[in-house]
Amino acid sequence: MNFHPPAPPRHSKPLGPLRFVLTMARNPLAIWGERAFSEPVIKTEWLGVPTVIISDPAAIRHVMVENAKNYGMQPLRQRVLRPILRDGLLTAEGELWRRARKSLAPIFSPRNTSPLATVMLERSLQFADRLEAHAGEVVDIAEQMTLLTFDILQETLFSGDIAGDPQEFASAVGSLLKTMGRVDPMDVLDAPAYLPRFTRVMGQRSLGYFRKLIAATIERRQALMTRSPEAAPRDLLTLLLEAEGLSRAEVEDNIITFIGAGHETTARALGWALYLLSQAPEARARLEAEFDAHDFADAEPYEWTEKLPMTRAVFEESMRLYPPAPSLNRQALGDDRVGSVMIPRGATVLVMPWILHRHAKLWDRPDEFVPGRFLPGARESIERYQYLPFGAGPRVCIGQYFAMQEGVVALASLCRKLRFEYAGDAPPQPVQKITVQPEGGLRMRVVRR
Numbered sequence: 287m288n289f290h291p292p293a294p295p296r297h298s299k300p301l302g303p304l305r306f307v308l309t310m311a312r313n314p315l316a317i318w319g320e321r322a323f324s325e326p327v328i329k330t331e332w333l334g335v336p337t338v339i340i341s342d343p344a345a346i347r348h349v350m351v352e353n354a355k356n357y358g359m360q361p362l363r364q365r366v367l368r369p370i371l372r373d374g375l376l377t378a379e380g381e382l383w384r385r386a387r388k389s390l391a392p393i394f395s396p397r398n399t400s401p402l403a404t405v406m407l408e409r410s411l412q413f414a415d416r417l418e419a420h421a422g423e424v425v426d427i428a429e430q431m432t433l434l435t436f437d438i439l440q441e442t443l444f445s446g447d448i449a450g451d452p453q454e455f456a457s458a459v460g461s462l463l464k465t466m467g468r469v470d471p472m473d474v475l476d477a478p479a480y481l482p483r484f485t486r487v488m489g490q491r492s493l494g495y496f497r498k499l500i501a502a503t504i505e506r507r508q509a510l511m512t513r514s515p516e517a518a519p520r521d522l523l524t525l526l527l528e529a530e531g532l533s534r535a536e537v538e539d540n541i542i543t544f545i546g547a548g549h550e551t552t553a554r555a556l557g558w559a560l561y562l563l564s565q566a567p568e569a570r571a572r573l574e575a576e577f578d579a580h581d582f583a584d585a586e587p588y589e590w591t592e593k594l595p596m597t598r599a600v601f602e603e604s605m606r607l608y609p610p611a612p613s614l615n616r617q618a619l620g621d622d623r624v625g626s627v628m629i630p631r632g633a634t635v636l637v638m639p640w641i642l643h644r645h646a647k648l649w650d651r652p653d654e655f656v657p658g659r660f661l662p663g664a665r666e667s668i669e670r671y672q673y674l675p676f677g678a679g680p681r682v683c684i685g686q687y688f689a690m691q692e693g694v695v696a697l698a699s700l701c702r703k704l705r706f707e708y709a710g711d712a713p714p715q716p717v718q719k720i721t722v723q724p725e726g727g728l729r730m731r732v733v734r735r
Contacts, residue, residue: 288654289565291607292713293644296320313717313725315612315640322638324646327627336633338624341645343671345624346637349616350671350679356622360615360634367720370493373536374543375684383681389531390540390684393522399688402442403588406692409438410699417704421734424709426727428557435553438692443544445519448503461492500541504534546720548685551610552692554721555675557728559604559697562655564708564730569657570701572596574735577702591694597701599660601693605675607655608722609639614677639674640722648672706730 294316301309301317309316322328326342340346349357359379371377375386392398413434417425440448508527511518518524522544526537563570576596585593592598614637622629629635644652648669650659658664676683683689700706708714709731714724 288651288656289562290653291562291565291655292715293653294318294715296323315716315718315722318638318641322641323644323652326647327624329627332634336630337636338627338629338633339636339638339641340624341638341642341648342625343648343669346642346671346674346678348624349622349635350614350637350677350681353622354679354681356619357616357635358619360617360636362634363613363615370546371543372539374539376543376547385531386536386540387680387684389529390526393525393529394684394688396687398522398525399691400586400588402688403586403590403691403695405441406438406695407587407699409441410434410696413437414700414703417700417732418734420732421704422731424729424731427560427706427730428554428724428728431553431557431560432550434696435549435556435692438696439545439549441521442688443522443541444503444507445521445523447506447519448499496542497538500538504538504541544685547611547683548689551721552689552696554608554610554723555601555605555689555693556696556700557724558608558722559600559693560700560706560730561708561714561724561728562604562607563600563701564706566655569600569655570705573600573701577698582702587695588691590698591690594694594698595661596657597698598690598694599657599665601690601697602660602673602675603655603657606643606660606673608716609643609675610721611675611677611683612640612718612722613638614674637674637678640718642672642674645672703735705733705735707733 294313297317297319300319306317322339322341326340327345328339330337330339340349359377364377368377373382373386375383375390378386417430440446503523504527507518507523511524511527523541526532526540532540563573573596576594580594590597616635616637618629618631618633618635620631642648646652649672650656659668671678676686676689707730708728710726710729714726714728716722717725
């Protein structure tokens with residue numbers, strides 16, 4: 287029998303205003319009712335603003351691609367993310383975004399990211415060895431995956447040349463996302479920006495430390511590039527500093543964006559994948575059989591996404607059930623229409639991977655863990671706009687190739703020699719902050735295969 291992963295219960299009727307605000311502030315994933323997971327387009331209203339939730343692939347293509355110029359960033363999303371990311375690629379708009387996207391796109395091309403797979407492999411294998419030393423012990427695998435992806439990030443982004451202690455840095459990332467990356471009730475009520483968001487006050491200290499650390503790291507690299515250009519490593523930081531059209535402040539903002547949108551999202555996907563495997567022995571056995579039959583010396587690690595189809599399928603199914611970016615929020619700049627539904631100017635338009643990926647009209651057994659749906663032969667039947675772990679259209683995730691490569695390499699490195707058994711007292715509950723996180727972590731026992 288296939289495993290039904292935990293998710294917030296769905297409401298049979300709309301939440302009242304007070305309950306909606308409180309639920310939204312605690313966990314936005316918990317506001318949705320059964321209707322959202324069965325209808326292609328829903329039109330509702332909040333505080334007098336029309337809101338359209340779209341789960342129809344053709345309508346998504348229209349909004350996100352064909353008429354993308356008509357849709358800007360939704361204000362609530364910006365109020366949550368801009369204090370952290372400022373003018374990073376996720377929050378920049380207009381000409382600033384177009385210029386930054388043009389400058390950054392070549393950095394994340396396969397030509398530049400494929401060689402980084404070797405670094406990802408080295409760090410993942412070293413991390414697996416460290417975890418193996420704790421065989422028989424229970425660890426928080428969500429925290430461990432944060433440490434692993436930070437280890438990979440600091441090597442691929444900074445070549446390890448970072449101004450600060452890695453453990454302290456990782457702790458600051460966790461604190462920052464916990465306090466700054468959540469919806470405040472004042473945001474939900476559309477309160478003026480000058481009113482304080484008390485849920486994020488504690489994060490200001492982490493954010494200040496974080497930006498100071500990034501600034502010091504940039505200064506150190508710039509000094510090296512000036513003093514001895516040939517000695518500067520050809521990592522993502524050097525490529526960023528060499529890119530034309532980016533100011534120093536934009537480089538800093540985008541580094542923080544890469545950490546929040548790259549390091550954190552991959553960490554969450556890996557943690558959920560290990561949890562899902564712990565509850566699905568048949569899938570885990572098939573994954574291990576793939577490892578045992580594969581000659582890892584026969585392929586470069588950047589080829590593993592193609593050479594290890596079951597590993598990739600597990601990672602993709604993990605992102606279906608627990609999409610790292612669970613909502614894509616837009617605001618209509620002008621009147622539009624999707625099917626028979628009118629979208630007036632100023633309307634909020636939501637494309638929700640959390641809903642889309644579990645929609646009853648789009649998926650067979652949508653609430654079950656079925657990695658086989660992403661294997662060759664089945665993967666081709668999935669419509670382009672029904673599975674959006676990296677978004678879609680002009681603002682599709684610039685680092686998706688990097689993330690898929692990192693996820694497959696890390697998952698294979700860990701599961702070739704280790705198993706992870708869930709040791710929590712109750713199933714982990716997903717909660718939406720910037721990413722979909724397991725509330726309270728993922729307590730798992732490390733076991734040698």
